[in-house]
């Protein structure tokens with residue numbers, strides 16, 4: 001289990017000080033922020049850790065490093081503006097107490113002569129010898145021998161202005177109100193040796209004295225196993241269910257009578273031969289397309305592996321079978337690049353293409369929509385504009401989604417839409433490799449093809465870490481590369497000045513580089529530019545009229561300019577691993593040696609350092625994704641947005657691989673024997689995420 005962040009639990013139970021007049025958001029809103037709305041949410045809001053206040057330890061038998069509760073009388077106290085120190089004694093010994101920040105109420109609690117209960121970790125005292133507790137939980141003891149709690153005290157993740165006491169009561173009520181009876185078949189529960197759901201939940205919220213705290217903390221206790229298993233089971237049921245729904249749907253068979261004249265002509269006309277991996281993947285895609293159940297295939301290939309050709313081939317297959325094909329890309333730049341690139345391949349073959357952008361004006365947009373609706377346009381490329389109102393296809397046979405991780409599941413479904421009772425095939429492309437464990441659970445509903453080979457002649461990109469202090473030196477080096485006819489990218493994290501973050505923003509970098517390299521033609525592109533201007537800047541760079549392009553991450557995905565050989569990333573430590581890998585993938589696309597220079601600012605955080613190390617040492621997208629997963633955890637790595645599935649809260653894909661396997665088997669069996677109850681189980685778990693079962 002990942003250790004809770006320290007500032008998180010230090011704050012737990014201690015209300016945050018508010019400025020005078022500052023209003024707290026309504027309680028329901030603050031609760032919603034931490035995911036608490038229904039009774040079931042509260043039931044599943046599990047403690048971060050526990051405090052054992054069921055016993056009082058004599059001060060004399062305290063040991064350094066042990067967390068315990070003691071009770072005694074305050075015998076000494078000292079308050080300075082910076083600290084509050086006190087001494088607490090019982091019949092067996094004495095203990096120092098130190099608070100470095102404190103409230104007036106705590107000063108009153110620790111007045112000489114008062115009886116207090118302290119809960120905290122004993123440590124060797126600072127300076128004086130003996131033991132001390134720093135920032136223990138302090139409360140007044142009413143009388144000696146006051147009744148002790150009979151269970152461990154849970155400490156919950158809490159939000160602003162939400163106290164532990166309130167949460168404890170609210171959760172206790174939810175535990176009474178919610179139906180916690182087991183849905184899981186009894187035989188399965190017994191076979192796996194799992195406790196009942198009610199038992200497991202009560203144990204986790206209120207463990208009995210003597211409970212194995214480390215098994216609780218590490219989430220290995222049987223009660224934890226039960227919750228993890230239920231969650232994985234629900235997920236597997238949902239996945240199987242959506243797969244079943246899909247295979248019940250009918251798709252147009254895309255298998256032309258004349259043996260595929262369009263696809264063969266496309267292959268013959270390409271300026272290169274397909275790699276073995278591309279051929280294999282195309283075969284897999286073609287086989288799916290020929291089937292009457294809708295394809296749901298993800299093509300994964302590292303940046304530059306040549307996924308676009310696969311998309312073009314699949315589109316040709318749809319068109320030669322008398323259907324339309326649509327390709328949706330996440331950014332205007334990328335959509336337009338695809339439009340131009342693929343059109344250049346397809347138009348000579350007589351294919352009628354169309355382009356739909358969110359920036360199109362009324363009349364132009366209406367005209368495009370009409371061409372799409374009449375079937376006149378056979379291949380349509382666009383951004384999200386494709387799934388916005390008013391775009392209806394005549395006979396869509398294939399929907400292609402590039403950089404699919406940038407889209408949510410609703411968007412994928414929207415494009416697929418369906419026409420004439422038939423569901424179009426869906427082809428997704430992604431350069432973000434998904435580690436096996438993730439693929440197995442989140443993407444169990446996709447078929448996956450991998451392009452595991454780069455086109456020949458690619459030279460690996462050399463990656464260098466350079467301190468930002470050496471920026472000038474680097475600008476000069478880039479200048480000399482440009483004078484050899486090469487082009488370069490210079491990527492910055494922000495557009496505008498931002499004093500707080502002290503990052504060199506794109507605009508400043510642009511001005512500076514322009515003045516330092518007067519001979520070079522320097523361009524600037526960022527998200528805030530009007531579309532027409534972005535297009536012009538990109539076009540000029542593609543045509544080689546611009547030597548150096550200063551950019552924000554708008555150029556992160558897909559952009560393909562083979563003559564660009566240098567990628568400089570300023571403040572590389574602020575970018576995520578996947579992003580760095582994508583950015584680096586913009587170079588090394590031609591036959592010349594390429595460079596990626598990561599300019600880092602200091603001080604580097606621990607993860608920042610680790611990320612840079614990983615990206616420098618590896619150019620393998622899979623390896624990088626695996627590390628990314630390690631550094632960030634799956635929750636962030638692959639949002640619910642991408643998978644369409646609720647994220648796992650309890651089970652860990654890395655640690656619970658054996659449970660995943662068990663859950664898969666059990667889900668299949670349960671759906672076979674009692675699908676109604678199995679679906680109820682899945683709904684109970686993912687109730688908040690309405691609609692996912694249909695996805």
Ligand code: ADP
Pocket residue numbers: 272273274275278301302303304305306307308309431455456558560562589
């Ligand atoms: P990505 O997988 O990152 O989308 P692209 O499809 O943009 O990659 O291809 C990257 C570059 O490689 C393009 O310029 C493309 O024309 C070229 N390319 C694709 N396949 C091959 C091949 N088999 N041989 C040589 N070049 C290829």
Ligand code: MG
Pocket residue numbers: 307308402558
């Ligand atoms: Mg691409």
